[in-house]
Amino acid sequence: xxxxxTIGVRFLLAKRKSMLMSLAGITFGVGFFIVTQAQTSGFxxxxxxxxxxxxxxxRVRERIQDTLRSMSVDESGEGFQISHKEGKRYxxxxxxxxxxxxxxxxxxxxxxxxxxxxxxxxxxxxGQTRPVQAYGILLDDHLGVSDLSEQIVFxxxxxxRRTANGVxxxxxxxxxxxxxxxxxxxxxxxxxxxxxTVSAIYETGVRDIDKVRxxxxxxxxxSILGKPFGASFLQVSLFDNDRAPHDxxxxxxxxxxxxxxxxxREKVWLDVFKILRLSSAITVSVxxxxxxxxMFSVLAIIVMEKTREIAILRSMGYQRGDISKxxxxxxxxxTLSGTLAGWIFGFLMTLGLANLPIRIxxxxxxxxxxxxxxxSHYLTAALIAFVVVMLASYFPARRAARLEPADVIRGTSA
Amino acid sequence: xxxxxxxxxxxxxxACEKLERFLGEGENRIQIxxxxxxxxxxxxxxxxTGPSGCGKSTLLYTLGLLDREDAGEIWINGTKVSGATDxxxxxxxxxxxxxxxxxxxxxxxxxALENVMLPMMKLGELTHEAMQIRAxxxxxxxxxxxxxxxxxxQRSGGExxxxxxxxxxxxxxxxxxxxxxxxxxxxxNSTVVIDLLCRMAREQDQxxxxxxxxxxxxxxxxxxxxxxxxQFVPRD
Numbered sequence: 001x002x003x004x005x006t007i008g009v010r011f012l013l014a015k016r017k018s019m020l021m022s023l024a025g026i027t028f029g030v031g032f033f034i035v036t037q038a039q040t041s042g043f044x045x046x047x048x049x050x051x052x053x054x055x056x057x058x059r060v061r062e063r064i065q066d067t068l069r070s071m072s073v074d075e076s077g078e079g080f081q082i083s084h085k086e087g088k089r090y091x092x093x094x095x096x097x098x099x100x101x102x103x104x105x106x107x108x109x110x111x112x113x114x115x116x117x118x119x120x121x122x123x124x125x126x127g128q129t130r131p132v133q134a135y136g137i138l139l140d141d142h143l144g145v146s147d148l149s150e151q152i153v154f155x156x157x158x159x160x161r162r163t164a165n166g167v168x169x170x171x172x173x174x175x176x177x178x179x180x181x182x183x184x185x186x187x188x189x190x191x192x193x194x195x196x197t198v199s200a201i202y203e204t205g206v207r208d209i210d211k212v213r214x215x216x217x218x219x220x221x222x223s224i225l226g227k228p229f230g231a232s233f234l235q236v237s238l239f240d241n242d243r244a245p246h247d248x249x250x251x252x253x254x255x256x257x258x259x260x261x262x263x264x265r266e267k268v269w270l271d272v273f274k275i276l277r278l279s280s281a282i283t284v285s286v287x288x289x290x291x292x293x294x295m296f297s298v299l300a301i302i303v304m305e306k307t308r309e310i311a312i313l314r315s316m317g318y319q320r321g322d323i324s325k326x327x328x329x330x331x332x333x334x335t336l337s338g339t340l341a342g343w344i345f346g347f348l349m350t351l352g353l354a355n356l357p358i359r360i361x362x363x364x365x366x367x368x369x370x371x372x373x374x375x376s377h378y379l380t381a382a383l384i385a386f387v388v389v390m391l392a393s394y395f396p397a398r399r400a401a402r403l404e405p406a407d408v409i410r411g412t413s414a
Numbered sequence: 415x416x417x418x419x420x421x422x423x424x425x426x427x428x429a430c431e432k433l434e435r436f437l438g439e440g441e442n443r444i445q446i447x448x449x450x451x452x453x454x455x456x457x458x459x460x461x462x463t464g465p466s467g468c469g470k471s472t473l474l475y476t477l478g479l480l481d482r483e484d485a486g487e488i489w490i491n492g493t494k495v496s497g498a499t500d501x502x503x504x505x506x507x508x509x510x511x512x513x514x515x516x517x518x519x520x521x522x523x524x525x526a527l528e529n530v531m532l533p534m535m536k537l538g539e540l541t542h543e544a545m546q547i548r549a550x551x552x553x554x555x556x557x558x559x560x561x562x563x564x565x566x567x568q569r570s571g572g573e574x575x576x577x578x579x580x581x582x583x584x585x586x587x588x589x590x591x592x593x594x595x596x597x598x599x600x601x602x603n604s605t606v607v608i609d610l611l612c613r614m615a616r617e618q619d620q621x622x623x624x625x626x627x628x629x630x631x632x633x634x635x636x637x638x639x640x641x642x643x644x645q646f647v648p649r650d
Contacts, residue, residue, distance in 0.1 A: 003535035010523035312519035315480055316533040316581070317508020319501055406481035409515060409593075410471065 008329035025291025030342020053147025056235035097231035112144030119225035121189030136221020155200030166199035205365020292388035299396035311408035331393025433486035464641035512582030520566035572603030
């Protein structure tokens with residue numbers, strides 16, 4: 001072990017109380033940083049998972065059509081037409097969903113494609129009427145692009161699979177209509193009415209979805225909604241969801257359809273989470289910053305109190321660099337100890353928080369705190385602590401190194 | 415490092431020529447050392463005496479490379495060191511010079527043994543075990559062998575100064591510079607300390623320069639160098 005390190009630690013231990021204050025500050029700072037990041041990124045991740053599991057990573061919608069402006073040059077009609085692009089317009093639904101789906105499946109990142117026919121209607125039961133949005137799906141295809149199987153809270157998907165007029169109803173709608181499994185409800189749309197049997201009840205936790213969405217078989221939807229061909233949209237799942245914007249751009253080029261990626265669709269909420277995460281990081285970093293200031297004052301006091309010792313060390317052959325290192329080691333020891341203690345503190349707090357019951361519905365569904373266990377939170381907290389404290393240690397260390405031993409000794413001589 | 419010497423200093427460990435040193439700034443700037451010439455030989459003990467403020471301590475710090483000269487030259491073991499960088503001067507202090515000050519300046523967080531080991535740890539030529547053996551031997555020689563593990567601040571003034579002497583001798587320096595080493599001690603301890611210094615000089619063939627007000631100590635030295643107004647004067 002280097003003599004600089006040993007001297008530094010002994011100097012530090014001599015100021016035990018002040019040192020413990022700085023240590024506690026760094027421990028709390030690092031710990032709180034970890035727990036706030038675990039929590040905010042946990043909820044963000046859970047929100048993203050919910051969104052991807054509900055609406056998919058990509059949605060392919062209307063066809064993009066170049067608009068043409070024609071100009072007749074010759075009155076006889078034998079003249080020619082000049083056309084040029086003056087923009088784009090979106091045309092209807094996906095007219096040939098099978099062809100588009102086949103094209104999309106060629107993308108290496110695509111995990112699944114589901115054709116969906118949607119339409120508005122009303123659910124009618126015991127005199128109650130509720131406006132709803134029916135989603136006609138091919139169950140197996142849709143299970144490949146969503147977390148529908150995980151979202152079932154009552155009943156079985158197998159019941160839905162074998163019931164032609166089966167419906168997957170949200171828990172919200174089931175509770176509002178006071179309807180249970182196996183009961184029949186009437187769905188009215190486009191002037192038609194069809195009796196549907198509640199096969200299972202799901203819950204996404206996303207209030208806007210649960211309030212209106214119900215799933216029926218694609219064939220049933222085509223029949224009731226009067227949409228025998230095409231699809232309202234294609235829902236696409238990806239292996240690597242972060243590549244969605246890139247894939248969306250390429251799909252637009254290939255299919256000439258409008259493709260929206262989840263990052264764009266959920267931009268508002270994602271921005272909210274990002275701001276929350278950033279603001280909590282800044283807030284908690286202030287604790288570390290204050291600890292750094294504490295460390296600065298502890299070291300500055302040690303330097304003032306130890307000028308004679310510094311002078312004698314210099315007289316016996318310790319270089320200016322050695323004196324600097326003695327104080328930087330003190331900063332390092334405090335940072336390392338504080339960071340390790342902060343990691344443990346942060347880990348335990350995160351663990352405690354993860355088991356804390358809390359019921360959240362609205363943008364997702366959870367009954368306990370969602371936390372994200374990420375090494376990056378621990379490393380970022382350590383990095384902030386190291387930068388702040390080592391910077392705070394640098395200035396007293398530099399001051400100590402600049403002391404002229406003869407001046408100090410002369411000042412203490414009789 | 416520094417220039418090589420003229421070989422005109424056989425047996426001379428420490429020498430200076432036309433050494434000048436000023437302290438203070440602007441109007442307060444005063445000359446402390448005036449063209450000081452000195453040659454100190456190994457195995458001899460020199461006492462620098464004189465009234466307060468005559469430049470004794472400044473001479474000691476300048477010769478010991480703790481302070482930088484404004485003019486003149488310094489040689490240690492025949493090598494000119496006056497133009498050396500701060501880093502080079504620090505290395506020379508570690509290898510060739512031991513200091514004993516009026517106040518012991520021991521590190522209170524360390525035991526006597528550890529205090530003595532500090533210069534050796536910096537030099538880094540011995541193993542930890544060898545350093546301990548040497549430090550114990552030095553503490554034995556100053557009569558503190560059995561109390562080596564006690565913290566420095568748990569000792570009497572005389573004992574602390576003896577630890578400081580052991581520490582100054584840790585790297586077997588050629589030169590030992592002592593600034594009022596007994597200035598803070600009673601008569602008994604003063605005698606012990608000065609006897610110790612004399613014995614060390616003889617046994618280890620060191621050059622010792624002692625700055626003192628104490629005539630008894632000056633008398634115990636081989637040579638007395640009276641100083642007045644920043645220069646040596648003939649002895650009365």
